[in-house]
Amino acid sequence: MSDKIKNIDGITKESTEALIEETLAAYPEKGRKKRAPHLGANDQGSGSACVKSNKKTVPGVMSARGCAYAGAKGVVWGPIGDMVHVSHGPVGCGWYSWGTRRNLVSGINGVTQFAMQFTSDFQEKDIVYGGDKKLKTLLEEAKGLFPLAKGISVLSECPVGLIGDDINSVAKQSSKELELPIIPCNCEGFRGVSQSLGHHISNDTIRDYIIETREFAEPSSPYDIALIGDYNIGGDVWAAKSLLEEIGLNVKATWTGDGELEKIAATHQVKLNLIHCYRSMNYMCKVMEEKYGIPWLEFNFFGPTKIRQSLRAIAERFDDTIKENVERVIAKYDPIMQAIIDEYKPRLDGKKVMLLVGGLRPRHTIGAYEDLGMECVGSGYEFAHTDDYDRTASEMPNATVVYDDPSEYEFEKFAHALKPDLIGSGIKEKYVFQKMGIPFRQMHSWDYSGPYHAYQGFEIFARDVDMAVNSPTWKLVKAPF
């Protein structure tokens, strides 16, 4: 990668380091010491992380992070549509995470898909006497009211772990009695430092309770693959799946966007795992590689440049039929993508974008912005690990600022200094920057739009970025008087 160093006018290692130092000056000494290693200037040629990560959030700084429960319910388990997901504990966690991630599902609500809010709604007495009995009863009730549910997950909230309930034994017993997979997931929000541990715990429960409990009914083919780490935000899975099918692959299971429990359970029979969100699902890819010898490949379906590279990398794993298909598909979409770029690039060329998202998109979407002529002047993650930052170095222009779990204070400071034309981050950040008159797109939820994945998604992405950056409403922010 060292031959492709990209620099940005006005941004040097020194200027970025000065900006970081100036920003940290506001902190009390202890806070400054803790935060300093999490901010750095990118060394594009190094291919390695310039910040520390996956450490405890500093108290009181206004972090954007969520918790392990959020990672389990919102990210890994929640998107599996044909299961009942019980938020076990008080009413809030389930209510806040109900329908707020946009992981779309197929099926009929309450009949074959259960994108609803199931909770044991803990009361004082459940804290005092424990909630195991209540859990047992509610599992029976769920089975009775939703007979077509393929399974139930029990997602623990903070109190469950603190009072010492044994959801694992309840799940085991009920699973036998109800003849239904019931998966206990000890994902209490106080565990770990972010959503990330929730992903890991959930992957572990898939490993323990799900994988290899089903087999596909139809015979296998050399083109059987699974789509891993795509959560179908705004329909991403549907866009990605149809492209993979267009190059001749059989997408046997999707993890976990629009996911089906039984297909996930039979994924040990596929020939290749294609992983989009490395952060949240690398664990199971590694398990399937070790246990079943299934290779896995990271890919990137944001923007035509990365899609093209990814399709060719995928083709390398298959025979000439797929390779030919890929070239044919690329040739088909290249002019369509070029037309999109020709339409939007003149209005976006040279515009600057700053990103702060979860564990993948701060690096994966950079190429799509670059396809539109934009440059990324700062990027960071809520809950990434060192291996994510290693993968980020080469994607970001040299010497740009990298921030791990930044506080709102830091993010604001960086934005003031770098004056981006667009910020891509989350709902908590959106209105802060819009008040400043800075265009913004939510990059967790695609701001209620999408899909953004694959060729189909790029057209929507390009339109959305253009309408955010170039909306005439921004010109009205400053009053003439």
Place this chain on the structure above:
Amino acid sequence: MANLLGLEVKKIVETPPEEIERVKNWINSEEYKEQNFARQALVINPAHACQPLGAQLAAHGFEGTLPFVHGSQGCASYYRSTLNRHFREPAPAVSDAMTEDGAVFGGQNNLHEGLENAVALYKPKMIAVFTSCMPEVIGDDLTAFIKNARTKGHVPKDMPVPFANTPSFNGTHIHGYDSMLLSILQNLTEGKQVEGRCTGKLNLIAGCDFNTGDYREYKRILKEFGVPVTVLADIADSFDSPCNGTYNIYAGGTPLEDAADSINGKATMTLGPYATPKTFSWIKDNYAGKHVSLPMPMGIEKTDAMIMKIAELFGKEVPETLKNERGRAVDAMTDAQQYMHGKKFAVYGDPDYLVGYVSFLLEMGAHPYHIVCSRGSKKLEKELQGLLDGSMYGKGCKIYMNKDLWHLRSLVMTDPVDAMIGDSHGKFAARDANIPLFRFGFPVFDRVNMHRYPRIGYQGVIYMVSQICNKFLDIKDETCEDRFFELMR
């Protein structure tokens, strides 16, 4: 090879289409409704959140105040994003990010470090601390922790740091609102009572109300009266701030001095009785002047009661402007009544909103047919029943206490209504029942600018009547046969 638990390996079986069809019909049946209502443990689609959310709302209602969650950081992110989505506004709040070691050693270190960082970075005038589950389960002693924080210099000596215990396993967001508001007022008014002093003002408490339009409407009405007011927990500017190129982290809120002086008020009025019982009871014992608790003024009758009470408390005539406004609201109702009369509604939400919806619907000659409260008291049930009993349009209407939106779905599928009133979460049941949903409650995640329009007062009546009747007319235009499609309605 085998799976880890040695579970039986089965072939994937697709559910047969006829079985899907059977269940699809079954969940709409009386039989299903019975089984659904027999639930003892499982709660499905509840229409309420947990205490700290309401506590955060109350905290945002005060000048320069930083809400501070003592507990896991994920909790703070959930409350903040809920408020962001509803208002489409920033909701700055911090947490002290307790993790496993907090569970073992308690959260004092987190709290102290968090206070110090928050003060340095966000320069608040007040920090309002409230708890989520973890410190409540392990029994953190906030009184001692905050006292120690002052002694050790983690917060400036003169900075108010009120705190509230807001366990999520008890009550709902309205109870957290009450506890936080009480704590803030206790803290700010301490030692501020001056014998013989009267601010001459009305202290107005809107209750756990998430419509900024309501707060502005209260202030406008009192301006018409010429009655000076201190709105306690005034979120109007906090969650409806201008987009002018500058982000103001503390965009609104009751000035702290005014809040402190509220103890010397001429009168104090709560218009959210179910969301402020503890606060109001404490005010009765401690505040100077008169103390009045009235239902949220939705509909004409409840608005009249508030207007007359203000006139009485301040010895003023009802201004002509308000008399005319009332007349215009009634005009809006009489002009539109034919489009709502006899229509059946399913309503759900927080107690104060529910009393308002029911009262308003009965005034219009509509039936609040299914009334669902997902967490409410005997007192509320009695008040609602009283409203139903007092009107011929209340006949046959039924109240369902401590039931959720999956119960509500069974109700609207087996015993249909014409429309629903509640929050965005009802949209799934409304779609299944093919009826419109009026988003007068909280939260509204799927429509824009709803919180800017008042539901309370005479203006609120005009808003609600217009929303409801025009929607019914839209439906008529969209669905009627061509030969009945005509210009006038």
